[in-house]
Amino acid sequence: xxxxxxxxxALVAAHLLLLTITPSGATIxxxxxxxxxxxxxxxxxxxxxxxxxxxxxxxxxxxxSLSARVRYIEPGEGSDREAGLRLLAAEGMDLVLAVxxxxxxxxxxxAKDYPDVKFAGVDYALSFDDAGNPxxxxxxxxxxxxxxxxxxxxxxxxxxxxxxxxxxxFIGGMDIGLIHKFEAGYRAGVxxxxxxxxxxxxxxxxxxxxxxxxGKGKELALSQYNQGVNVIYHxxxxxxxxxxxxxxxxxxxxxxxxxxxxxxxxxxxxxxxxKGIDAAVFDAARAxxxxxxxxxxxxxxxxxxxxxxxxxxxxxxxIPDSVRTRLQALEEDIxxxxxxxxxxx
Amino acid sequence: MILLAFVLQTIRIAIPYLLAAAGGVxxxxxxxxALGLEGMMLAGAFGAVLGSYYxxxxxxxxxxxxxxxxxxxxxxxxxTLRYRADQVVVGIAVNLLVIGATRFFLRLSFDSASNSPRxxxxxxxxxxxxxxxxxxxxxxxxGLLALPVLGWLLFRTPFGLRVRAVGEKPEAAATLxxxxxxxxxxxxxxxxxxxxxxxxxxxxxxxxxxxxxTAGRGFIALAAIIFGRWMPLRVAAACLLFAAAETLQIQLxxxxxxxxxxxxxxxxxxxxxxxxxxxxxxxxxxxxxKAQ
Numbered sequence: 001x002x003x004x005x006x007x008x009x010a011l012v013a014a015h016l017l018l019l020t021i022t023p024s025g026a027t028i029x030x031x032x033x034x035x036x037x038x039x040x041x042x043x044x045x046x047x048x049x050x051x052x053x054x055x056x057x058x059x060x061x062x063x064x065s066l067s068a069r070v071r072y073i074e075p076g077e078g079s080d081r082e083a084g085l086r087l088l089a090a091e092g093m094d095l096v097l098a099v100x101x102x103x104x105x106x107x108x109x110x111a112k113d114y115p116d117v118k119f120a121g122v123d124y125a126l127s128f129d130d131a132g133n134p135x136x137x138x139x140x141x142x143x144x145x146x147x148x149x150x151x152x153x154x155x156x157x158x159x160x161x162x163x164x165x166x167x168x169x170f171i172g173g174m175d176i177g178l179i180h181k182f183e184a185g186y187r188a189g190v191x192x193x194x195x196x197x198x199x200x201x202x203x204x205x206x207x208x209x210x211x212x213x214x215g216k217g218k219e220l221a222l223s224q225y226n227q228g229v230n231v232i233y234h235x236x237x238x239x240x241x242x243x244x245x246x247x248x249x250x251x252x253x254x255x256x257x258x259x260x261x262x263x264x265x266x267x268x269x270x271x272x273x274x275k276g277i278d279a280a281v282f283d284a285a286r287a288x289x290x291x292x293x294x295x296x297x298x299x300x301x302x303x304x305x306x307x308x309x310x311x312x313x314x315x316x317x318x319i320p321d322s323v324r325t326r327l328q329a330l331e332e333d334i335x336x337x338x339x340x341x342x343x344x345x
Numbered sequence: 346m347i348l349l350a351f352v353l354q355t356i357r358i359a360i361p362y363l364l365a366a367a368g369g370v371x372x373x374x375x376x377x378x379a380l381g382l383e384g385m386m387l388a389g390a391f392g393a394v395l396g397s398y399y400x401x402x403x404x405x406x407x408x409x410x411x412x413x414x415x416x417x418x419x420x421x422x423x424x425t426l427r428y429r430a431d432q433v434v435v436g437i438a439v440n441l442l443v444i445g446a447t448r449f450f451l452r453l454s455f456d457s458a459s460n461s462p463r464x465x466x467x468x469x470x471x472x473x474x475x476x477x478x479x480x481x482x483x484x485x486x487x488g489l490l491a492l493p494v495l496g497w498l499l500f501r502t503p504f505g506l507r508v509r510a511v512g513e514k515p516e517a518a519a520t521l522x523x524x525x526x527x528x529x530x531x532x533x534x535x536x537x538x539x540x541x542x543x544x545x546x547x548x549x550x551x552x553x554x555x556x557x558x559t560a561g562r563g564f565i566a567l568a569a570i571i572f573g574r575w576m577p578l579r580v581a582a583a584c585l586l587f588a589a590a591e592t593l594q595i596q597l598x599x600x601x602x603x604x605x606x607x608x609x610x611x612x613x614x615x616x617x618x619x620x621x622x623x624x625x626x627x628x629x630x631x632x633x634x635k636a637q
Contacts, residue, residue: 046459209557209560214551215358215361215551215560215562216560220595223354223596238459238555238556245550245552249478
């Protein structure tokens with residue numbers, strides 16, 4: 001009995017000791033005059049070098065130029081996502097940002113529960129009524145959506161033009177509609193510049209784990225490269241890190257997603273389809289600051305510079321000038337509506 | 346050529362299964378349910394990256410992976426052997442603990458809860474996919490040899506006889522002077538080491554740790570153990586079979602012949618089939634889960 005008590009005491013002491021540790025990542029944002037902004041990250045959290053880091057950058061920008069106080073919450077597995085949002089809302093933040101489609105239901109519920117707090121959902125999935133019209137959102141909720149298919153179209157065209165192969169590859173994470181958007185745009189881009197090309201499409205799985213299984217990603221990519229594919233576009237979260245690893249191993253090319261992923265495999269990343277999550281997050285913050293915040297849906301496509309592809313000193317050598325010119329023409333065609341990019345397969 | 350690519354890919358996919366399953370066979374043969382395999386693998390993956398990052402060599406990573414596996418095994422041993430907690434509960438708790446702990450230490454060390462920086466592994470850039478590249482990795486060799494060696498150890502040595510006695514009837518073994526508790530502890534530690542090597546293979550192959558990167562492989566290994574009826578060589582065959590199914594799915598998915606959901610089901614369906622006694626009787630060690 002006494003030994004059990006000692007053990008318990010030791011455990012409690014260890015627990016208290018651990019509580020005092022602040023992970024170096026959890027820096028507390030500087031004090032300022034401005035807004036209070038809370039950001040809740042998606043699965044993967046900060047340091048995913050893509051999606052969440054984009055939102056983090058947007059938060060940093062808001063902290064710097066709007067002197068906002070930004071709080072970040074990184075939920076772990078399972079159900080504490082909603083708890084994180086609720087915590088921020090209950091603390092009376094001016095703006096609460098939910099990063100990822102996974103928050104769709106939670107953020108809608110909370111927007112109704114806390115009418116005085118402004119909410120923004122990145123990649124919010126709209127629901128539709130029976131007639132196929134989107135259901136209206138509450139006044140204090142803005143859905144920040146991206147036309148990933150337009151950016152994917154351009155990198156698809158690039159993959160076909162640069163790849164020197166009739167086969168191009170696509171690797172998706174979880175086999176769901178959100179990722180089919182990337183696939184559909186990519187395929188349309190490939191077909192537009194190379195009608196007799198073949199797009200090899202593979203998905204890492206049918207559960208959310210498919211977004212963090214780099215081992216599977218690597219094997220999928222290796223098998224595609226083996227079949228004669230020279231360029232693979234991935235839309236698969238951390239699983240894509242395996243795709244880059246396969247590109248390194250075989251000396252071939254891969255295309256990153258969401259953020260510039262050049263650093264994952266320098267020399268083997270042709271480009272990245274980037275989403276301006278940082279800009280969208282910053283815009284939402286500024287709108288709250290200026291009092292111009294409006295609920296509803298905001299869509300960022302090529303025209304709004306919400307999506308695009310990376311072309312800079314790192315990858316300029318990989319992309320011939322003729323390809324660059326062609327892509328610029330395609331971009332104008334999409335913006336002008338001369339090319340319609342499908343968002344479903 | 347296609348066949349060679351198929352075989353090599355099957356082996357690459359099977360290595361984590363083979364190592365984890367080898368650990369699981371020992372653990373279950375001494376009577377401790379190997380539900381913590383997933384956690385041990387994840388800990389091994391994290392230890393490997395930590396060691397390789399700070400030690401600057403994949404070999405240091407390998408040593409740290411084994412250390413991490415031993416720590417997890419010791420936690421399991423403390424709970425199940427010392428305090429006789431329910432093994433199923435402890436196994437699940439250990440898996441959850443490792444998921445949380447790796448995220449926590451990932452943030453402490455690398456300021457990110459999802460990814461580590463790139464570390465040294467075996468085999469460098471542009472090493473290709475050939476036979477040489479695959480077999481220059483020492484973990485591949487350990488993985489291929491683990492279960493055959495274990496089979497010899499269990500069925501051809503006095504040590505193996507004692508291990509099996511402890512798993513079948515610990516009371517009888519104890520009356521004959523077999524140190525039951527000590528054997529169980531050694532079995533668990535060996536399990537931790539082997540499973541952590543499976544995780545280390547994954548992490549060093551990626552040159553990076555990713556949150557929850559084992560993605561259920563520990564449970565597939567557990568399924569292989571049951572499907573292989575706790576016999577090392579059959580378990581090895583089961584691991585290779587599951588890996589071959591996955592390879593087939595990867596190769597066929599491009600052609601969209603079989604729904605990927607179907608192939609993902611294979612290990613679990615086969616395990617249920619095996620447990621239902623369709624392919625001969627599947628009998629676990631008699632004292633499994635009842636460690637005294």
